[in-house]
Amino acid sequence: MSLRYALYPGCAAKGATPELYQSTMAIIGQLGIEVVELTAASCCGAGVVGEAEPDVALALNARTFAQAEQLGLDVMTICGTCQGVMGAANKRLKEEPQLRERINQMLAQDGIAYRGTVQVKHLLWIVVREVGLHQLRGQVRIPMQGFRIAPFYGCYILRPSWDLGFDDPENPTSLEKVIKAVGGEAVAYPGRTKCCGFPIILEKEAIAVAMAGQNMKEAKDEGADFMVTPCPLCHMSLDIYQDRAGRAVHTTLNLPILHLPQLLGLAMGMPAKDLGLSRHFIPVDSILRTIERTQRA
Amino acid sequence: MRLTFTIQRYNPETDAHQHEEQFRLDVGRGMTVLESLIRIKNEQDGTLSLRYSCRSAICGSCAMEINGAEKLACRTTVRRELERHGQIAVAPLKNLPVIKDLVVDMSSFWGKVLDVTPWLSSTSPASAAHPGDPMRLLPGSYQFHNVDACIMCGACVAACTSHEVSKGFLGPAALAKAERFMADPREPETAKRRRLVELDQENGIWDCVRCNFCVQVCPKDVKPMEAIIRLRRRAIESGLVSSGGARHITGFSEIVQQEGRLNEARMPLKIVGFSLKRLLRLLPLGLKMLLKGKVPNPLAPPIPGIAQVRSIFGVARRRAAGS
DSSP states (O other): OOEEEEEEOHHHHTTTOHHHHHHHHHHTGGGTEEEEEOTTOOOOOTTTHHHHOHHHHHHHHHHHHHHHHHHTOEEEEOOHHHHHHHHHHHHHHHHOHHHHHHHHHHHGGGTOOOOSOOOEEEHHHIIIIIIIHHHHHHHOSSOOTTOEEEEOOOSTTTSSHHHHOSSOTTSOOHHHHHHHHTTOEEOOOGGGGSOOOGGGTTTOHHHHHHHHHHHHHHHHHTTOSEEEESOHHHHIIIIITHHHHHHHTTSOOOOOEEEHHHHHHHHTTOOGGGGTGGGOSSOOHHHHHHHHHHHHO | OEEEEEEEEOOTTTOSSOEEEEEEEEOOTTOBHHHHHHHHHHHTOTTOOOOOSOSSSSSOTTEEEETTEEEEGGGOBHHHHHHHHSSEEEEOOTTSOEEETTEEOOHHHHHHHHHTOOSOOOOOHHHHHOTTOGGGSOSSOOOGGGGGGOOOOOHHHHHOHHHHHOTTSOHHHHHHHHHHHHTOTTSOHHHHHHHHHHHTSTTSGGGOOOOOHHHHHOTTOOOHHHHHHHHHHHHHHTTOOOSHHHHHHHHHHHHHHHHSSOOGGGHHHHHHTTOHHHHHHHHHHHHHHHHTTOOOOTTOOOOTTHHHHHHHHHHHHHHHHHO
16 A cells, blocks of 8 residues: 655755755655645745744645645645644644634635645654554665764754654654664764754854754764754755864764665665765765665675 | 664863763653753763753753754653654854853843843832832733743754844844843833843844744744744834834835735835945945846736725724724
8 A cells, every 4th residue: 555645845856955855756656655746835934934924834834734625635745844834833723723723714716725634644654653663674775884874954854743643842853763674773963863954054153054064063073974964954964064063063064964865775775866965065976986886796 | 672862072171172972871751851861961971061940841941952953852742853853963052152052141041131130120218118009010920922932941042043144133032031021011211111122233123033933943932033022013003114024014015015026126125225334335225126027027016906905004093093
């Protein structure tokens, strides 16, 4: 039986991190996931729109949820930030009928109404809970044996925990479970639950890159070969800004950053080009070479 | 149950660095971390230093890092920590200088609270002379979004990821306190304006990364980050829109209103467009992104159903103007 979701790719996967969309589409079939993409969905607001206009952000998300509701499907996100923002919006729209009413009035002229029946789930959660780690293990063709992999959660998939309800924000385990299931070793370091700095990287670069740099340095110091993240905004901060982040912590990091589905794809034996790995700023060649070597041995 | 407590120790007179020390202790069901630490101090090592007073989550003295997260030791049970982490590791609050063992120097914390003028601006001498003046009483039971529940324990400041790399940041506790006065109907509008202009500066409301750590760790559900967001909203509403942070919000919303989704290719101009120097700083990254196929088409068509998105913005703004 296949798992069906309404895919909400989010702006980044359709914009500055197209490799996230590409690698997601490459792996889901093998995991027994079928998706209908919400092509008319808007931005979730990323927590930014709601800072100035909270009702606008709620209404944008209610409109997206209504589209999934029409399809009778739960929403699958592939972005930690989308998950946090949409999960929190959905919780409020479900639990506060008066608020839902007020927001639905903003959509009424277009004949849209959200009834509050949809769930919003990140790909990471779906892999762990619905696909199942056993099933994932069964799909692994190239175990990530010998790799020390640093999980980087990012903020919005963890906090505030009462809006998300999946991992314990003090001691999350889902990325570690996935890393283990694909044969890798998860690196423990304090920064794994901290912030990548992305939300202020354009206007307060010094603060943002210092945060990113510190987290990556900790991972490197623990011997990480590469990092994996379920959030494309974290990816931008950690990958695109990595040279500057390294300078902020006085070191050369050279730490490849993988999107979650890219890690799964590599382990499932998919070619690098299908996973968009060449789009990264920090080359992933070292990983590919090691994989090749172990394959030949 | 006999348990091991791993405690960060530091004595400035004898130690060059902080170090861990382990203590074994028999604990009963329902015992708190604070009770355990007091027993360790009384029965095993009288030199162990920690701050505590009320033992009932009111005074805010015993905030510390327990298993990596900021908590009040008095309302943290040993049993729950063990279930959650399989160990009990205790350390002083981060982001503040350690005086000894679990005791931190809170002076920078209090300094920042003082920096936001945590009192109502003085009203006319006449009303001050009459304590019964209605100006001095709050209408009904005013809640200030629960910000007034703050017990100044410092947990949020210790957990703040922005503060960790930028010690000048006013931080969650002080900014939440500032917001409480912005929301007070007794504070004169001119004073509120003065406050906002100050908070809009460097080290103020725009240094928050919205990581949600302060919201997660606050033992009194103050949600400091939400208070910071309300301050940002007030700043924008009152026309303070020239900071990079404010431009981030207004520019982002404008793009979403026009296209239905965020187009990263248009963001830099919206945020740093006014500064040639800062734009030049972004140029090398932008060019490399272009080469890597990471720059979306700046002229991409809007999403299907864009009229619905635009009407959402329209309704919200008409409502805001009407209220």
